[in-house]
Amino acid sequence: MLNYKLSQYSDGKSRTEFVFFILCKGKNAGKPLNKPTANCFVCEAKNQEESELLFWICYALWKGKNCERELIGSVIPYIRIQTMDKLIQERLNQINPECPHFKKRMLLLRYLEQNMKKHLSMIEKLKQLEVAAAASL
Structure with missing residues (x-):
């Protein structure tokens, strides 16, 4: 079983070096x-x-x-810390990190995310080029 700690972010609080952050408000809550x-x-x-x-x-x-299914709030959707913790715990109970299938899926997700960032960057540069070309007509 993994030992992790999920807490609310506060600026200036000391933490271990093995941290990441999870968005808790808005349509991308859980990201x-x-x-x-x-x-x-x-x-x-x-x-x-x-x-x-x-x-x-x-x-x-x-x-x-x-995470989207667990959002609450009518104006600004958000996810509760207890709900996020419950989702993580449930998924941890369902998986076996040593399973080759799981490791392949994790590598695939990493690969897809990296390629998506690369392509989005390229699309942004193409848009800038298009604007520059249109402005020079």
Whole structure:
């Protein structure tokens, strides 16, 4: 069983080096982040391996719309810290991190995320090029 701590983010609080952040408000609540924002949780793990495993579990929960189903609030949707913790615990109970199938899926998610970022960056540069070309007519 993984030992991790999920808490509300507060600026200046000392933490271990094995942390990532989880957005808690808005339509993307549940999305794991590498850098903190004003509205996020902190997930602290014992080591890098556990932190990475938890990050990709949270990513899968977010992408699989598990977090979206748990959003509350009529104006600004948000997810409660207890709900996020429950989702993570349930997923941890369902998986076997040593299973080759699980490891392949985790690598696939990482690969897809990296390629998506690369392509989005390229699309942004193409848009800028298009604007520059249109402005020079």
